[in-house]
Amino acid sequence: MDLDFKLDVAPNVLMALAGVFTILLLASVIVAVLKARNPQKDYNELVLRVRSWWVMASIFSLAMIITRDLTLIFLGLVSFLALKEYLSIIPTRRADRRVLFWAYIAIPIQYYWIHEQWYGMFIIFVPVYLFLFIPFRMILIGETKNFLHAVGTIHWGVMTMVFSISHVAYLLALPDNKNPAAGGAGLVLFLIFLTQFNDVAQYTWGKMLGKHKIVPKVSPNKTWQGFLGGVITTTILAVLLAPVLTPMDLKLAITAGLIISIGGFIGDVTVSAVKRDIGVKDSGSMLPGHGGILDRIDSLTYTAPLFFHFIYYFYY
Amino acid sequence: MSILFRFLYYGIFIRLVVLFFLGLNVRQRQRLPMQGPAILVSNHNSHLDTMVLMTLITRHGIPLPKPVAAADYFLRNPLMRWFSTKVVGILPIKRKKDHAKEDLLQPVYEALEQSEILIFFPEGSRGEPEKLAELKGGIAKLAEKYPQVPIVPIWMYGLGKSLPRGEALLVPFFCDVFVGESLFWQGERKVLIEQIRHSLSTLEQQAGRLHDEDLW
Numbered sequence: 001m002d003l004d005f006k007l008d009v010a011p012n013v014l015m016a017l018a019g020v021f022t023i024l025l026l027a028s029v030i031v032a033v034l035k036a037r038n039p040q041k042d043y044n045e046l047v048l049r050v051r052s053w054w055v056m057a058s059i060f061s062l063a064m065i066i067t068r069d070l071t072l073i074f075l076g077l078v079s080f081l082a083l084k085e086y087l088s089i090i091p092t093r094r095a096d097r098r099v100l101f102w103a104y105i106a107i108p109i110q111y112y113w114i115h116e117q118w119y120g121m122f123i124i125f126v127p128v129y130l131f132l133f134i135p136f137r138m139i140l141i142g143e144t145k146n147f148l149h150a151v152g153t154i155h156w157g158v159m160t161m162v163f164s165i166s167h168v169a170y171l172l173a174l175p176d177n178k179n180p181a182a183g184g185a186g187l188v189l190f191l192i193f194l195t196q197f198n199d200v201a202q203y204t205w206g207k208m209l210g211k212h213k214i215v216p217k218v219s220p221n222k223t224w225q226g227f228l229g230g231v232i233t234t235t236i237l238a239v240l241l242a243p244v245l246t247p248m249d250l251k252l253a254i255t256a257g258l259i260i261s262i263g264g265f266i267g268d269v270t271v272s273a274v275k276r277d278i279g280v281k282d283s284g285s286m287l288p289g290h291g292g293i294l295d296r297i298d299s300l301t302y303t304a305p306l307f308f309h310f311i312y313y314f315y316y
Numbered sequence: 317m318s319i320l321f322r323f324l325y326y327g328i329f330i331r332l333v334v335l336f337f338l339g340l341n342v343r344q345r346q347r348l349p350m351q352g353p354a355i356l357v358s359n360h361n362s363h364l365d366t367m368v369l370m371t372l373i374t375r376h377g378i379p380l381p382k383p384v385a386a387a388d389y390f391l392r393n394p395l396m397r398w399f400s401t402k403v404v405g406i407l408p409i410k411r412k413k414d415h416a417k418e419d420l421l422q423p424v425y426e427a428l429e430q431s432e433i434l435i436f437f438p439e440g441s442r443g444e445p446e447k448l449a450e451l452k453g454g455i456a457k458l459a460e461k462y463p464q465v466p467i468v469p470i471w472m473y474g475l476g477k478s479l480p481r482g483e484a485l486l487v488p489f490f491c492d493v494f495v496g497e498s499l500f501w502q503g504e505r506k507v508l509i510e511q512i513r514h515s516l517s518t519l520e521q522q523a524g525r526l527h528d529e530d531l532w
Contacts, residue, residue, distance in 0.1 A: 080488075084339060088474065088490035091529030097477070101487045146531065280526065284490060285341050 009065055012182040012244050016189050017061050024054055049289030056287070056296070060192070064185055068172050069115065071188070075169040076111040081293045083107065083161040085284045089275075090153050095143035099150075102137055103158050106130050110166050117173040126163035131155055161294075164301040167308040168192065178315050179247045186245035187311060191260065194241070195303045198234040198264045205229025219272045227265055234261035247315055259310055260303045267302030271295070318402035325403050326370065327377040334371045338364070338478055339490045343522075347495040348373055352431040353465045354498075356381060357455060357512055359520070360437035361476035366404075368472060368491055369435050382407040383435040384424060407434060421454060428462050438512065455512065456505035466498035469512055471519030477532055492526065494519040 027050050035043050063074040087100055106126065113122040135151050168188055176183035206226025214224050238257030242248045248256060271294060275283060284292025334340065349356075356369060370379035387408035390400040400406045407427055410420050419425075427434060438455050459467060474491040496515040501508060 081339070084488050084490060087488075088339075089526075091527070091531065092477070093531040094477075094480075095531075097480075097483070097487050098485065101485060104488065284339070286339065 009185045010182045013064070013185045013189055016182075016186070016193070016241070016245055017064070020057055020061070020189075020193060024050070024057060027053070045289055047289070052287045052289050064188070068184075071172060071185075072111055072115055072169050075165060076107055078293065078297065079107050079111075079162045079165045080104065081286065082165065082297055083157055085286075085292045085294045086157045086161055087154075089278050089280050089283060090157070091149075091278075092153075093143060093146060093150055095141050096138065096150055096154070098141065099134060099137050099154065102134065103130075103154055103162075106158055107162055110162050111169060114166060114169045114173050119170075119173075122166070122170055122173075126158055130158060134158075160301045164305050165297065167304040168300070171308060171311075174312075174316055181243070181247065182245045190238075190241055190245040190256075191303060191307045192300070194234055194238055194257070194260045195264050195299050197237060198230050198261045199268065199299055201233045202226045202230030202261075202265060202268075205233070215269050218276060219269050222265075222269065230265065231258065231261040234264075246311070248311075252314060256307060256310060259306050263302040263306045264299035267299040271298035271301070318398075321403045322378065322405070326374075326379055330367050330371060331377075333486075334364070334367050334491075337486070337488045338368070338474070339488075340368065340371070340493055341490055342372065342493040342495065344495040345372075347468065347497060349433060349466060349468060349498070352380070352433040353428045353462070354433045355428075355436055355455070355458065355465060355467045356433065356470055357436045357438050357467055357516070358470040358472060359516060360439050361472075361481070362479045364475040364479050364491075365437070365472060366435065368475060368493065369470065372470075372493070373433060379405070381433040381435050382427065384409055386411050388412075407432070421457060424458060425461065428458070428465055453505065453509065456508045459501040459508050460505060463501035466500060467508075467512065468498050469496035469515040469519065470494065471496070471516055471523055473520075473523035473527065477530075492523050494522050 031043060031046055031050055034041075035047075060071075060074065063070040083103065087103070092100065110122070110125055113125060134154055135147075138147065138151065168191060171187040171191065172184040174184050174187070179186055182189070202222075203226065206221065206223045206229070209225040209229065210221075210223035212224045213220060214222050214227055235254055235257030238260065239250065239253045242250075242253035242256065246253070246256075271283075275281070282291030283294035286293050287296055290296050350373065358365065358369060366383045370381060370383070373380045383404070383406050385400070385406040385408060387410045390406055391397040391408050401408065407423055409423055413420060424434065436455055438452050440452050455467070459465070471494040472491055473494075474489045477487070477489045478491070479486050496519050499508070499511050499515060502511070
C-alpha cells in the first residue's frame with residue numbers, strides 16, 4: 001500500500017492504540033449498561049472518570065501519532081502540571097519564589113537534553129546539577145529558617161515530577177533499530193498502558209476481593225488481594241503485549257510486568273503518603289473523576305525510571 | 317476592532333495565563349451568579365485577581381463581569397483608556413469629588429440598573445499576600461440603594477504567591493477560589509460590612525486550613 005504521508009510510529013503501535021480505544025469503548029458501554037440497570041444509583045464519578053480517560057488517551061495518542069517532538073512537549077507539559085500541583089499543595093516559603101521559578105525552568109532544559117538525545121546530561125542534570133544549584137540559589141536569597149525542609153521538598157518534587165517522568169520521554173530518544181517491532185513509541189505505550197492498567201486492576205481486584213489491608217496507615221483502601229490481583233493480571237498482559245511492542249522475550253517480559261505492577265503500587269502509596277502528610281485528599285481537580293494530574297501519574301513516577309533502566313540495561 | 321482585541325485578550329491570553337500557567341480549583345462554583353445584577357466582592361493581593369475573577373463567569377469565552385476601578389489610574393492616557401474600557405472592560409469610577417454634591421458611585425448605579433455583574437475589591441488597593449485588610453464602606457451604600465442585588469463574597473488563595481505586590485516575575489501556583497453564599501442588605505450598613513468581613517474570613521480560614529504551613 002502506498003501512503004502519501006509517513007506516520008512517525010510503527011503499525012504495531014497503531015494496533016495497540018486501537019486496542020486501548022477498544023477498551024475505552026467497552027468501559028463506556030459497561031458504564032452505560034450499569035446506569036440503565038440501576039437508574040437510582042449515582043454513577044457520576046465513574047462517568048467522569050471514564051470521560052477523563054477518553055480525553056487523556058486521545059490527546060496522548062494524537063501526540064504519539066503526529067510526531068516524536070509533540071510527544072516530548074506533551075510529556076513536558078505533564079511534568080509542568082504535576083510539579084505545579086505539587087508545589088501548590090506543599091508548604092513553601094515566600095523567600096523561595098525565585099528558587100521555585102528555577103525548578104520550573106528545569107523542565108524545558110531536561111526535555112531539551114532528551115530532544116538532543118544527550119543521555120549523559122539527561123541522567124545527571126536533575127540529580128547532580130540541579131541538586132547542587134537549588135541550595136546555592138537559596139543561599140543567594142539568604143533565608144535560613146526551614147532551609148533544609150525547603151531544599152528537601154523542592155528537590156523531591158523535581159526528581160519525581162521532572163526527572164522520573166522524563167524517563168518516559170527518553171524511551172523515544174532510544175535508537176529504533178533495537179526494537180524493530182515498534183520502536184521507542186512501542187516502549188512508551190507498553191509502559192504507560194501497563195502502569196495505568198495496573199492501577200485499574202489493583203483497584204478492581206481490591207473492590208471485588210479486598211480483605212487484608214496492606215499499608216493501613218498510609219492508604220487504608222489498599223489490600224493484599226488488590227495488590228496481588230493487579231500484579232498477576234498486569235504481568236499476564238505484559239507477556240501478551242511484549243512481542244507486539246517490545247524486543248523482550250518471555251523471561252524479561254515477566255520481569256517487566258512485575259517491575260511495573262509492584263513499582264506502580266509503591267509509587268501510588270508514596271504519593272498517598274505525601275498527600276496524607278500535607279492533609280489533602282486529592283492533589284487537584286484537573287481531571288474530573290480522578291482528582292489532580294499527580295493522582296493519575298503517581299504510579300508512573302516509579303514505573304518510568306524502573307522500566308527505563310531495566311530495558312536500557314538489557315538492550316541499549 | 318475592539319471586540320477582536322477583547323477576544324484575543326480574554327479568549328487566548330487570559331485563558332493561557334489563568335487556566336494553564338496558574339490553574340484554578342474552584343470550590344462551590346454553583347454559588348456564582350450566572351446573570352446580573354450582582355456584585356462580586358473579593359480579597360485583593362495581586363494584579364492577577366481581576367483576571368481570575370473575570371474567567372469565572374463567561375459567555376462564549378467573553379467575561380460578563382466588570383471590575384470597578386479607579387478612573388485616575390486606569391484612564392490616565394488615551395491608550396490606557398482604550399485598553400481598560402474597551403478590552404479589559406472596567407467600570408471606571410473617580411476617587412475624588414469635583415463638587416460636594418457629586419455621587420462618585422453614579423456609574424455603578426447605572427451599571428446595576430442595566431443588570432451588570434460588578435467586581436469590587438472592598439479592601440481598596442492590593443494588600444499583604446493572603447491577608448484580609450479592613451473593608452471600605454462604598455459597598456454598603458450600594459447594598460442599601462439596591463437591596464435586591466446579591467453580594468457574592470469570593471476568597472482567592474495563591475495569587476499573592478504567584479505575583480505579589482512589587483514583583484514582576486510570575487511563578488505558577490494553583491489558585492484556590494472559594495465562593496461564599498450570597499449576602500443581602502439587612503437594614504444597616506455596619507451589619508452588611510460585618511457580614512462580608514465574616515464571610516470572607518470564613519473562606520480565608522477554609523483556604524488557610526489547606527495551606528497552614530505556608531511561610532508567606
